Amino acid sequence: MKKRFLSIILASCMSIGLLAGCATTTVEEAGEAAPADAPAATETAAETTDSTTSETLSGEGDQTIHVFLYMQEHEKDIYQKLIDEFVEEHKDQVKEVVFEVTTQDEYNQKMIANMTANDMPDVFYVGPAAVRSYVDNGYVLPLDDYVDADTIGKIWGTTQEIYRYDGTNIGSGSLYAFPKDLSCFAFAYNQDLFDEAGLDYPDPNKPYTYEEFEEVCKALTKDTDGDGEVDQWGVACADQWGMTPILYSNGVKFLNEDMTKVNVANNPQLTEALTFYTDLTRNGLTPSVEQDTALGGYQRWLDGQVAFYACGTWDVAAFMDPNTFPYKWNLCGWPVGPSGDGRSHTWMGSVGYAVSATTEYPDLCAELVAKLSTDEDGQRAVSGITTGASIQLPNIVDLAYGEFKDAVADGTVPYASDVDVIFGYFDNNDHYAAALQEMDYTYNSEWFTPFWSGVFNIKNGDIEVQDYLNQVEPEMQELLDEAIELQNSATK
């Protein structure tokens, strides 16, 4: 009897260890390999720091501001300089600015820990999808009262819309964050491979149609070393990021207007576009599903194995670096489907600096985020005008169209010469259009996961497009319902 009692005690201890352990160890361990929210992080992971770093600067005042962000090492140097300047400018008030930087993977977990402990940093990031819940739960401060309208007016209209919220809708009301960046996911081609194949370069003013794109891809897919196996492909796309621009360019929307219903099973535009997209692989114009598991498209693009690949605004510096990408390349539009509005579409992304609603120094913090977002020297640095490495477009519209474009034209900023493709997407002109993805407006993007993560089954020929869409819709709808429920859950 005694022994049995002991057994139960021991067993309890062991399983209790699990329950308590789950909350702690997994969080730490996962940071090293968690899937990133944006491709920017996965593709430049090598440059990010492994652990949190924080630096402290001293002024003569008594106010301490805690800034908590994620970014890459070389970006950190740029922002560190801005913060140093800020401390210098306000040294009578500020004692120190604690600038803590972590990896993108760990950021959310640390923020949840901060929220749970009611110990929010004064300045932190908020992504488009989080604006509603952060505001509803009272974490972030409206910035309109602290920053003058001129400063707000300098930034891209899109970023103003993303971070405005009136309690019901995004796009109007108070401004809750200043953008760190506004990015877009453009398309690029390897000019050397075009030259070898004797093909004309894509016209930046007239993106390919689906048909034209397929023809070009056929001409660029070949066996270069004559061993009987194809080793150069027309295009490679990551299903999670590179598929959607091709679908959007055929007018696809995954959700209905008010984003409450998933619309994929009965969506002819989607069926058509997804058939086109998966046929690229079925017809051998992209690496096969198996080959893709061995080496992803990004690596194959860097190795010169694929002619077309996606190019985010954050990728430009890397692609212009001959050590990373020793080929000539340029920008072009994603191919346009027959059933859309005739324009090439892609998605945009952004993250913004927000100020904690509980900060003791709202004025100072608001001024700091405005500086981080719109300081001209800072924007010259991140866009490459003064650093030669462009990881984003300037947040200031005038700077982007003026100094930045001039610097691209005269070669000060190493950049693809068809930079107008990116400006086209930002401008929503006659040929190009870009918008945030629907996932950026729902509480989480879980509902989209079953869609993109199963597309390889179509490429493999295990299921047909329409069957796939019929099969995946109920699961997507269920997850969307959950997301809506969480969005509307009781606030703090």
Added chain:
Amino acid sequence: MAKTKVKVHRSAMAKREERWAWLFIAPPFIGFMLFMAYPIVFALVASTSKWTGVNSLLGNIVGLRNYIKIFSDAKFWKSMATTIIYMIGIPIGMILGMTIAMGLNRKIPGKRALTTMYYVPVVSSLVAVSILWAWVFNYDYGLLNGIYKFLTGAHGPNWLGDEHMVKISMIIFMVWKGLGGTVILYLAGLQNIPRDYYEAAMIDGANGWDKFRNITLPLLSPVTFYVLITSLIGGFQVFVEVQVMTPNGGPNYSSATVVFYLFEKAFTNGQLGYGSAVAVILAIIIFIITAFNFWGQDKWVKTID
């Protein structure tokens, strides 16, 4: 008079000792309350809510709804099934570990070097060796398929990219990773078996198999029991290698484990309440299995006494 004085003196000392006793008990007790009891209660409460980490925990209590939902949650059951399939590696690891330990238990040259080699994976960072093995398993450029192609001329299997193969790959990795620990434990167990048992058996005319069957195996049973319990518990908690080698949970979610699912729910999709419920269910399952094992140990675990 003197007596009373002594008595008073004693009681002061006893009091002091008692205070010291409390002081010594305090660190583990406070540690337990802070890092075990509190998180457990917190997880239990959270598991009955729609807590997202951002919203109000207590304002979103939904009772047992998360638990009810889990029972019809296909992804949960899929990941649970995968977790259990991975446990095929436990008996394989135990048999291999015992065999290697018996080999190492003889006077052979390079014994220390071999033992160290087997133990290296155990002390290596799980993340680092997972990254390494992701390359070993790589479809086009991996070591395994390189050898396969050299030997057969054909292309090897898609170790991490095929729904079924990925499970086998994970099992291979886990056996490799855990083997050293099992070997060391069995080696210690073997060295604890008194020589005279074998001598007595030899006099009685027992052969090698008889000795293994009737002496080694039963007297190693406490080690086997320990390895089994810890492997089962560890088996339910597999996470890192899955996360590193197949960041999206493998093709059609075929490599995802329960803890992987839990993590994804809680931290990628912001459903900490639901994630907590999954954790509670997992803890209950582990409790039941462990209790069952302890209950059953009388039947097969033998000690020298």
